Amino acid sequence: KKAKAMKLADPLNASIDPATQQMIKRAQELGVETVFDRAETMKPCNIGIQGTCCKNCAMGPCRLPLPKSGIEGEDTRKGLCGATANTIAARNFARMVAGGASAHSDHGRGVAEVFLSVARKETEDYHIKDYHKLLAIAPHFDVATTVTVDGETQDRDMDEIALEVAEKAMNEWGKPDSECLYIKRAPEATYNRWKELGVLPRNVDREIVEIMHRTHMGVDQDYKNLIKQSTRAALADGWVGSMIATDLQDVMFGTPSPVQSEVNLGIMKADHVNLVVHGHEPILSEMIVAACQSKEMMDYAAEKGAKGIQLGGICCTANELAQRHGVPIVGTFLQQELAIITGACDAMVVDVQCIFQNLANVAKCFHTKLITTHPIARMEQNNVIHIEFDEHHAMEDAKRIVRMAIDNFENRKAEVMIPTQKETQVVGFGVESIEYHLGGSFRGSYYTLNDNIINGRIRGIAGVVGCNNARTKHNNDHITVIKELIKNDVIVLTTGCSAIAAGMAGLLSPECAAVHCGPGLAEVCETVGIPPVLHLGSCVDNSRILLAATEVVKAGGLGKEIKDLPVAGSAPEWMSEKAISIGHYFVTSGVYTVFGVTMPVDGAPVFRDHLYNELEGLYGGMWDCEPDPVKHAQKMIAHIDKKRQELGIDK
Numbered sequence: 001k002k003a004k005a006m007k008l009a010d011p012l013n014a015s016i017d018p019a020t021q022q023m024i025k026r027a028q029e030l031g032v033e034t035v036f037d038r039a040e041t042m043k044p045c046n047i048g049i050q051g052t053c054c055k056n057c058a059m060g061p062c063r064l065p066l067p068k069s070g071i072e073g074e075d076t077r078k079g080l081c082g083a084t085a086n087t088i089a090a091r092n093f094a095r096m097v098a099g100g101a102s103a104h105s106d107h108g109r110g111v112a113e114v115f116l117s118v119a120r121k122e123t124e125d126y127h128i129k130d131y132h133k134l135l136a137i138a139p140h141f142d143v144a145t146t147v148t149v150d151g152e153t154q155d156r157d158m159d160e161i162a163l164e165v166a167e168k169a170m171n172e173w174g175k176p177d178s179e180c181l182y183i184k185r186a187p188e189a190t191y192n193r194w195k196e197l198g199v200l201p202r203n204v205d206r207e208i209v210e211i212m213h214r215t216h217m218g219v220d221q222d223y224k225n226l227i228k229q230s231t232r233a234a235l236a237d238g239w240v241g242s243m244i245a246t247d248l249q250d251v252m253f254g255t256p257s258p259v260q261s262e263v264n265l266g267i268m269k270a271d272h273v274n275l276v277v278h279g280h281e282p283i284l285s286e287m288i289v290a291a292c293q294s295k296e297m298m299d300y301a302a303e304k305g306a307k308g309i310q311l312g313g314i315c316c317t318a319n320e321l322a323q324r325h326g327v328p329i330v331g332t333f334l335q336q337e338l339a340i341i342t343g344a345c346d347a348m349v350v351d352v353q354c355i356f357q358n359l360a361n362v363a364k365c366f367h368t369k370l371i372t373t374h375p376i377a378r379m380e381q382n383n384v385i386h387i388e389f390d391e392h393h394a395m396e397d398a399k400r401i402v403r404m405a406i407d408n409f410e411n412r413k414a415e416v417m418i419p420t421q422k423e424t425q426v427v428g429f430g431v432e433s434i435e436y437h438l439g440g441s442f443r444g445s446y447y448t449l450n451d452n453i454i455n456g457r458i459r460g461i462a463g464v465v466g467c468n469n470a471r472t473k474h475n476n477d478h479i480t481v482i483k484e485l486i487k488n489d490v491i492v493l494t495t496g497c498s499a500i501a502a503g504m505a506g507l508l509s510p511e512c513a514a515v516h517c518g519p520g521l522a523e524v525c526e527t528v529g530i531p532p533v534l535h536l537g538s539c540v541d542n543s544r545i546l547l548a549a550t551e552v553v554k555a556g557g558l559g560k561e562i563k564d565l566p567v568a569g570s571a572p573e574w575m576s577e578k579a580i581s582i583g584h585y586f587v588t589s590g591v592y593t594v595f596g597v598t599m600p601v602d603g604a605p606v607f608r609d610h611l612y613n614e615l616e617g618l619y620g621g622m623w624d625c626e627p628d629p630v631k632h633a634q635k636m637i638a639h640i641d642k643k644r645q646e647l648g649i650d651k
């Protein structure tokens, strides 16, 4: 129930989505507090937002706000130890990279551990679904796929390949020497650039630990050196931890290909058991899909008076299940409380990342069972049930959870109110399917991506990704940025909650091209039958965007490195540390990357200049921040045009 001093959000100002507006209003009528109301009540700290508050030791917190009039002459601000604003902001930035890289990479490690169990035949519930993908990734781990016997080349045993891939993958987190193997997947010139700059990641865990050491009180006090280490950790995230997560998930659960699905709160059904999965790791949710589809569970639901089981996802778990099974998406990050407020959510199952602790308080007001499943992510509230999920008896755990949701169907108490809004969407593009749908390769025909970029029908490529943030109007900036880009013939690759927002606005359908795109992009989309906004999956699947850019480089005609391409990145409504890690691996892979909302660097202008300008000289990519979504998109387009000019393909 809402606290006494709570201010209420204006639903029309809080979101552009009518279903969300309706449910915020509903929550307020019922006296249930949501993130939208809390954002009205609590405003952010003016010093923290500038990135210049340090609490790395007990002599602080030391706060170094930038004077309103700016700094005249020498900047004499310092903490008790003498740390400058640049050092403090850079340490805070580095710790965000560490937090983000650890979240993605620990997810990747979990996937690799399950894959190792599969390879060792220790689990019967998970299998290899895509052997083709296994063979495709094996060489990147230096695992041979053939052997020579008596002078003849023969295919190697699949079980042997799987085991070796699993062991080599696990090694990427903690090998004692050398560098991560997967980093070589980048274009050769980019790899050489990183080598020269000394930022090749050694192993994932080490780079993250080293950030924590360097940012401890009294260690690294050079903002440039701190950013160099942030680069190692971010590259270890994007090109190693996240990329291995994506690849091994594809091997075990199938490489996505375009599939039709639906999105928004209206996918929930009053006469069905509604089971909502929320979080990130498909290890759990894949099993829940299988359990929901089992005859045993469907019969049990019918016995309890339900017409069926409606499974739906929130956040990146939603993207994982949608891209591989077409499971409908309930909503974005900011809609998680609202799914329960429908009164029709019989169980919400969560694993890791982006889960509001307030879900437990909202669930108390309804009949919803809130179930945590991961040993590293529990909640203190006593109405939360913990069912620890273990890959060795995964199906048993999944059925227990589904049965709990079915048993709870008859306990609905509040009046059910499910918004009617839902959109049809096509999701599940990856590097493989982009290639397949655009002429079977990246270059050489009327249909291929590189040719369409060179001839100008497609002006460039944008990656628009990331979260929602309750400090901005829900989905507004994602949709404004994306519409501005496609109107100007820029094709958009999207992941995470940005992808869900695009689906909710009807932008993940091939039909929307005629309405929203410039003439060149519309022609390409209509010819090959793809949407102008391609859903590439979850946050770890940003690795697919890196690999798509790499394929464009390799196909030729557009320079030697990702930095040469007419591409730009964006996270219009970012909020998580993971977004900072993603942003930093995009930037240091050569992509101009614009964030919305605010960046916690404004209190340290010299450090900010390093991120926003100097990094371009090192990596070819640089950071920027622009909260106005139209200007945000225009900055990306200007960068794309600059690159087209440098390539000599501007028209």
Ligand code: SF4
Residues within 6 Å of the ligand: 054, 055, 056, 057, 058, 059, 060, 061, 062, 079, 080, 081, 082, 083, 088, 217, 218
């Ligand atoms: Fe203050 Fe330095 Fe301690 Fe940070 S490390 S809290 S700047 S004394």
Ligand code: MSK
Residues within 6 Å of the ligand: 280, 315, 316, 333, 353, 354, 465, 466, 467, 468, 495, 496, 497, 498, 538, 539, 575, 576, 578, 579
């Ligand atoms: S779920 S990290 S709110 S995109 Fe990946 Fe969405 Fe951001 Fe979480």
